[in-house]
Amino acid sequence: MQTTTFLDIPPEFGLQMIKAQAMERSLPFDEPPDGVTLHLPLGQIHACGENGGLRLTLNASDDVKLHLLQEVVDHRLDEAAVALDRRWSLTNPGLVPPNLTFATVASCEHVYPSYYRVRLSGASLERFSRDGLHFRLLFPPESHIGQWPFVLGSGRVEWPGGISQWHRPVYTTRSVDPENGTLDFDVFAHEGGRVTDWCKTLQPGMDVAIMGPGGEWLPDAAWIALFGDETALPAIARILESLPTETSGVATILVSDAHDKQHLKTPSGMAVRWLVRGDGISLLNELKQLEIPDDNRFVWIASERSEVNQARDMLADRGLQKSEMRAASYWSRQQS
Ligand SMILES: Cc1cc2nc3c(=O)[nH]c(=O)nc-3n(C[C@H](O)[C@H](O)[C@H](O)COP(=O)(O)OP(=O)(O)OC[C@H]3O[C@@H](n4cnc5c(N)ncnc54)[C@H](O)[C@@H]3O)c2cc1C
Missing domain, CATH: 2.40.30.10 (Translation factors)
Incomplete structure (x- = not known):
């Protein structure tokens, strides 16, 4: 499926902006003779000069992905305050969004x-x-x-x-x-x-x-460590049961009640460790002691915002690249 919009901006400026965004976010792109094409998990974004402006064409395999791709582009253009009056060619006015x-x-x-x-x-x-x-x-x-x-x-x-x-x-x-x-x-x-x-x-x-x-999909590495609190248990369960069988690593899950522990389907090389909230028990303590292999590794943590921020710093200090970790805030403790 395809949708397109025309931006009344100098094409050289538009193409440079798109390439800069792609490089900043490590997004794969190529440069066909007429412009730039970005390849995202949702689909492709093609940009080329036309009549002194910039034509953007989005391609995706279904209407939900196309809609999400359009929202991504709209968000970036709004942030850059570019062509705010743009119109997309494929719309269903009055209907609920396809997602x-x-x-x-x-x-x-x-x-x-x-x-x-x-x-x-x-x-x-x-x-x-x-x-x-x-x-x-x-x-x-x-x-x-x-x-x-x-x-x-x-x-x-x-x-x-x-x-x-x-x-x-x-x-x-x-x-x-x-x-x-x-x-x-x-x-x-x-x-x-x-x-x-x-x-x-x-x-x-x-x-x-x-x-x-x-949101996210499965982490991709031979060795994976997952850390999460109560809110992340469903995501960890889903990730564990979907990982390739040869994946190794460990999942550490913090629950409020010992009876919240569940039987989780996991690859045989993944250990599951349950922690029950209490004095001195924390995901960060466990993360500190984690032995991390040198390569083909991924550390994933999802929990309360301040804990996640500390985890991100800890992992960076231990030499993990951004592409080797995900630290996601799943909820925020209200400041009293
Ligand atoms: C990607 C992602 C996936 C998630 N998946 C799940 C999931 O599958 N299951 C699930 O239960 N949650 C999940 N969460 C977390 C959930 O979205 C939040 O806990 C959310 O705040 C719950 O909304 P609410 O309307 O109940 O509470 P809100 O109205 O948002 O918050 C009300 C009060 O509750 C507090 N609060 C929120 N979460 C918690 C908590 N965990 N413990 C203690 N206090 C809390 C807030 O600080 C606030 O004071 C996920 C979050 C993200 C970002």
């Missing part, structure tokens, strides 16, 4: 002491089994209950009430059953959590809107 899916609650069970498992049922859930581990739950602002984001004539998405007014927490697809059209995700129940409270109200048949898939 928004409506589903219904099939069940919500308290499967482990600290987790609810929510099962959604719907016709378009199969795509959540690939391309990204995560999705967003969508909760409209009080003043716009029952309204949903929709595509404008320009191709951009309008969020009723303004996007900042929406609550859009990120969750991890735990599993998808394409035959039965269901998707499971696990909610860590915590004090003050709006999603925790929402889980307590769920009844079969209730409507849910989710947006995705998005």
Whole structure:
């Protein structure tokens, strides 16, 4: 699928800007005679001069990827304040964006002491089994209950009430059953959590809107170390069961309750270590003691923001390159 837009900017400036972005982010690109082509996991972005301006053409294998690719480009152009009045050729004005899916609650069970498992049922859930581990739950602002984001004539998405007014927490697809059209995700129940409270109200048949898939995919190395707290357990479980069987390494998971430990499917060379919250127990202590091989390695950590920031510094101090690590903030402790 393809969409295109014309930017009224000097083509040399536009092409230089795109190449600079590609180099800064280590994105693969080539330079055909007429311009520049970037190759992203979502698809390709081709830029070339046309009538004194710049033509951008995006190609992707399906409408969801094309939409996400367009959002990436829009985001970068908005940041650079370039051609803010642009219009994309392929739009479905008035419709919800293609990555928004409506589903219904099939069940919500308290499967482990600290987790609810929510099962959604719907016709378009199969795509959540690939391309990204995560999705967003969508909760409209009080003043716009029952309204949903929709595509404008320009191709951009309008969020009723303004996007900042929406609550859009990120969750991890735990599993998808394409035959039965269901998707499971696990909610860590915590004090003050709006999603925790929402889980307590769920009844079969209730409507849910989710947006995705998005975010990261599997780490890629022969040796992998995964570290995560309660919120990262679903992602670690999903990564472990999807890794190539020859992968080796260790997964260290911090849970609130010893009964939250689950049986996880892992490659035989991956050890799983469970930590239960308590005095002196922390992911950072474990990370400090981690023995890391010299190459073909990847360290992944997802947890509370300040912990993740410290982990990133620790890993950099130990000589890991950006391409050898991922440190993701999954939640932020409220400052009191
Ligand atoms: C990529 C990604 C994947 C994620 N996957 C999952 C998942 O599969 N399952 C899951 O349970 N969570 C997951 N999370 C974390 C989840 O999005 C956050 O915990 C989110 O804040 C929950 O939204 P809420 O509406 O319940 O709480 P909010 O309304 O956002 O926050 C309310 C209060 O709860 C506090 N809070 C938020 N999270 C926690 C916590 N873990 N412990 C203690 N206090 C907390 C906040 O500081 C705030 O004070 C993921 C996050 C990311 C970025």
